[in-house]
Amino acid sequence: MKVLVCDGVSEQGVAMLSKEFAVEVKKKLSPEELLAIIPAYDALVVRSETKVTKAVLQAAERLKVIGRAGVGVDNIDVEAATQKGVIVLNAPEGNTIAATEHTVAMMLSLARNIPAAHASMKNREWQRSKYVGVEMRGKTLGVVGLGRIGSGVAKRAVALEMKVIAYDPYINAEHAKNLGIELASVDDILAQADFITFHMPLTAQTKYLVNKEALAKMKPGVRLINCARGGIIDELALAEALQNGAVAGAAIDVFEQEPVDPGSPLLGLDNIVLTPHLGASTAEAQVGVAVDVAYGIIAALRGEPVTTAVNMAPVAPHVLKLIKPYFNLAERMGCTAVNLADGPITGIDVEYHGDITEVDTKMLTTAVLKGLLNPILQEAVNYVNAPGLAKARNIRVKEVKNKEAANFANLLTVKVTTAQGGHLVQGTLFGEEERIVNIDGHRVDVDPRARIVICPHINRPGVIGTVGTLLGEAGINISGMQVGKTDVSGTNIMVLTVDNDIPAAVLEKVTAIDGIFGAKLINFNTI
Ligand SMILES: NC(=O)c1ccc[n+]([C@@H]2O[C@H](COP(=O)([O-])OP(=O)(O)OC[C@H]3O[C@@H](n4cnc5c(N)ncnc54)[C@H](O)[C@@H]3O)[C@@H](O)[C@H]2O)c1
Numbered sequence: 333m334k335v336l337v338c339d340g341v342s343e344q345g346v347a348m349l350s351k352e353f354a355v356e357v358k359k360k361l362s363p364e365e366l367l368a369i370i371p372a373y374d375a376l377v378v379r380s381e382t383k384v385t386k387a388v389l390q391a392a393e394r395l396k397v398i399g400r401a402g403v404g405v406d407n408i409d410v411e412a413a414t415q416k417g418v419i420v421l422n423a424p425e426g427n428t429i430a431a432t433e434h435t436v437a438m439m440l441s442l443a444r445n446i447p448a449a450h451a452s453m454k455n456r457e458w459q460r461s462k463y464v465g466v467e468m469r470g471k472t473l474g475v476v477g478l479g480r481i482g483s484g485v486a487k488r489a490v491a492l493e494m495k496v497i498a499y500d501p502y503i504n505a506e507h508a509k510n511l512g513i514e515l516a517s518v519d520d521i522l523a524q525a526d527f528i529t530f531h532m533p534l535t536a537q538t539k540y541l542v543n544k545e546a547l548a549k550m551k552p553g554v555r556l557i558n559c560a561r562g563g564i565i566d567e568l569a570l571a572e573a574l575q576n577g578a579v580a581g582a583a584i585d586v587f588e589q590e591p592v593d594p595g596s597p598l599l600g601l602d603n604i605v606l607t608p609h610l611g612a613s614t615a616e617a618q619v620g621v622a623v624d625v626a627y628g629i630i631a632a633l634r635g636e637p638v639t640t641a642v643n644m645a646p647v648a649p650h651v652l653k654l655i656k657p658y659f660n661l662a663e664r665m666g667c668t669a670v671n672l673a674d675g676p677i678t679g680i681d682v683e684y685h686g687d688i689t690e691v692d693t694k695m696l697t698t699a700v701l702k703g704l705l706n707p708i709l710q711e712a713v714n715y716v717n718a719p720g721l722a723k724a725r726n727i728r729v730k731e732v733k734n735k736e737a738a739n740f741a742n743l744l745t746v747k748v749t750t751a752q753g754g755h756l757v758q759g760t761l762f763g764e765e766e767r768i769v770n771i772d773g774h775r776v777d778v779d780p781r782a783r784i785v786i787c788p789h790i791n792r793p794g795v796i797g798t799v800g801t802l803l804g805e806a807g808i809n810i811s812g813m814q815v816g817k818t819d820v821s822g823t824n825i826m827v828l829t830v831d832n833d834i835p836a837a838v839l840e841k842v843t844a845i846d847g848i849f850g851a852k853l854i855n856f857n858t859i
């Protein structure tokens with residue numbers, strides 16, 4: 333597997349990736365250079381500089397995962413990635429403190445004119461009256477976007493004895509109350525705040541949230557801070573408001589175009605504090621995001637679920653802990669079920685029994701789909717594209733939960749429906765060991781990690797021996813064997829563990845044995 337690392341990603345993360353994959357670090361690639369080399373890579377790691385466009389994704393024949401060493405994924409065409417089944421993951425927490433502290437530093441620098449005073453002194457001047465500032469205590473801070481960074485800024489502003497009001501359509505009043513602040517509408521914030529800081533992603537809803545009209549509603553002499561994303565503030569409108577004094581000052585870390593156009597009107601203003609997208613640029617944050625993203629890339633390339641994927645439903649850590657041991661089992665059960673199916677699958681029912689029913693099991697159902705679709709599709713099926721691929725093939729997927737689990741702490745059941753009828757596979761964990769415990773009503777105890785042959789047959793003397801002899805003559809060693817404890821009268825199932833792959837012609841001969849209904853070889857080693 334080959335990993336391409338672009339932008340300045342910390343060495344710690346690169347070292348983690350290098351232990352497992354062939355890693356190449358290439359900084360400052362032009363869009364054309366990226367387009368030319370991307371077909372060779374299985375994974376791509378970026379920060380905010382590299383633009384992962386639709387064209388890049390179209391050219392990326394082998395790409396399985398894009399890791400963003402940071403929060404914002406607006407430089408990645410996530411929709412195009414999802415359509416292609418490419419996982420996009422980020423490192424949402426590693427730079428929270430860095431961006432929070434940078435915001436506070438920007439706010440204080442702005443209030444006390446520190447950058448301008450510093451520049452003046454470097455110019456051999458001593459201008460005390462020119463740089464009189466304002467205090468934070470008693471001022472109202474409006475926080476727009478009360479997520480990780482917004483909440484961190486609010487907490488620190490409370491410590492500065494500011495009155496904090498916040499707007500976030502997805503945050504409840506309890507969260508605000510715990511921070512010692514109040515929720516408010518955008519209009520309330522515009523009308524009341526002395527300082528307003530923005531901490532939400534750039535979306536269709538947030539683009540130019542601060543435009544001419546919004547600026548006109550603000551308190552005269554307001555100060556604005558944007559350490560979230562360029563484009564939340566209309567820069568031309570802001571420049572005008574800074575020039576005419578409606579806005580007393582602004583502290584801006586992120587810009588509509590990065591690097592900033594040298595002709596930008598913001599660059600010529602005195603009442604502005606500017607930094608070149610430095611919010612996440614601390615030593616600690618860069619190690620944090622690089623290590624987090626490396627863990628994500630490693631999991632994704634191993635085919636394991638990724639907790640920080642942005643184009644998959646997120647999984648809470650306590651849920652992941654409970655369901656993670658079942659991922660391989662679920663995938664192998666899906667693989668078994670599709671191998672048993674005797675025609676196109678029209679429906680899949682995944683039933684959960686036991687304590688596992690208390691948590692969200694959607695990702696396990698996706699693991700079943702992954703195992704079921706991978707053997708039959710040309711393209712690689714993963715946790716991102718599996719549900720969409722099932723839907724595109726008109727396969728109905730249903731989850732059923734029942735807390736009671738007969739004989740097992742937790743039991744997974746996969747039922748596939750075909751025009752010919754259906755098949756059933758049940759599995760569980762014995763301690764940490766995965767086991768398939770039922771196939772089509774026949775109780776078995778199969779370790780789903782090796783190469784197995786499943787043969788349904790008539791329950792009468794001589795049938796099993798004939799299969800053994802035939803495989804032996806074909807040079808296939810049988811290293812394990814299970815015969816179902818049957819609940820189904822007249823028929824049974826044998827599951828043979830074999831050491832070699834079996835040629836199709838030999839499987840056909842096994843199927844042709846009188847009393848054998850079929851012979852399906854499943855090589856779990858390929859999962
Ligand atoms: N300057 C930097 O270097 C730097 C560093 C880290 C993060 N960021 C950016 O800061 C922003 C916040 O990051 P975070 O980690 O706190 O993200 P987060 O996901 O924890 O918080 C974002 C918040 O925005 C809210 N939100 C969404 N739409 C909104 C809307 N229309 N109005 C108001 N609120 C809305 C969400 O509910 C959420 O609570 C992101 O844009 C991120 O890319 C910048």
Ligand SMILES: O=C(O)[C@H](O)COP(=O)(O)O
Pocket residue numbers: 379380381401402403404405427609610611612613
């Ligand atoms: O979204 C983020 O994480 C920040 O904007 C940081 O971007 P950077 O990794 O390019 O510094």
